[in-house]
Amino acid sequence: MRARLWSRAMTTLLFEHGAFAAHETPPGHPERAERYSAASKALAAETFGALIRKSPGVAPREVLARVHTETYIEAMIAAAPREGFVRLDHDTIIGPHSLEAALRAAGGAVEAVDAIYAGEAVNAFVLARPPGHHAPPDRAMGFCLFNTAAIAASHARAVHGATRIAVVDFDVHHGNGTEEAFWHDEAAFYGSSHEWPQYPGTGRASDRGAFDNIVNAPLQTGSGGDDFRRVWGERILPALDAFSPDFIVISAGFDAHRADPVGGLRLNEADFDWATAQILDIARARCGGRVVSVLEGGYDLGALSACTASHVAVLMRG
DSSP states (O other): OHHHHHHHHTOEEEEOOTHHHHOOOOTTOSSOHHHHHHHHHHTTSGGGTTOEEEOOOOOOHHHHTTTSOHHHHHHHHHHOOSSSOEESSSSOEEOTTHHHHHHHHHHHHHHHHHHHHTTSOSEEEEOOSSOOTTOOTTOOBTTBSSOHHHHHHHHHHHHHOOSSEEEEEOSSSOOHHHHHHHTTOTTEEEEEEEEESOTTSOOOTTOOOTTSOEEEEEEETTOBHHHHHHHIIIIIHHHHHHHOOSEEEEEEOOTTBTTOSSOOOBBOHHHHHHHHHHHHHHHHHHHTTOEEEEEOOOOSHHHHHHHHHHHHHHHHHO
């Protein structure tokens, strides 16, 4: 019996859905459907046969409203086109299936939280697009419609009593939306490494939140794995551990990979694996291993496939 319970506790959930490939962007846009297909194919390998695969539903409005304003939610629903494209800002463009994809991304994230608290698994990966960490409470930006990571963390608090929630982010871009959502929240933590200067121009090291609950670790263009591991080891991980979270969400963006066309950092799979393992160590010590990871960026298909597979393999090891 004890062995069977341990095996169940180490289970990792994978949330995936065809709607994530159906989210349309114009030809040439980096946030394209092939991203989902490439990552999904990588996770279809025999190595990942132990994953428990689930199809997420759409997030209800009350779930979105824990992070986003009612006015913005209404505006997004109204903006969704029946055909063609609608441009929400200079690089955030949606088609007829984009709203469903964003709602299922948020839905998968909160269902992952529910499943972990129900004892179905210790952690989960939400393989979704569009990404979410650039979306502040009141607008879309940077390819992002709803802030999936912040929604997941807020759900853990609202429904499951997680007093202290944390999001950590290794995307090449700073998650300005998550930072804005958590800035005045004493019981929420956000830690990010990101290229500087880089879109969206936020994430200075001096930006620390209203309660010293934000840790930004900007990296100069051209920085590699040694610099990445140093700022995580010296700044983000100690602060996360000291915060003592009840639940951790990872904004897993892989566009800091050396092959990625939109970033200027020089990481590889081993660097992301190291960060993932370090986060899991803190999760085991502080919150029973409870972690939900959500896909953010990653625009070189080969690097995205390799990094996603490697990241999920680390999650499966617990």
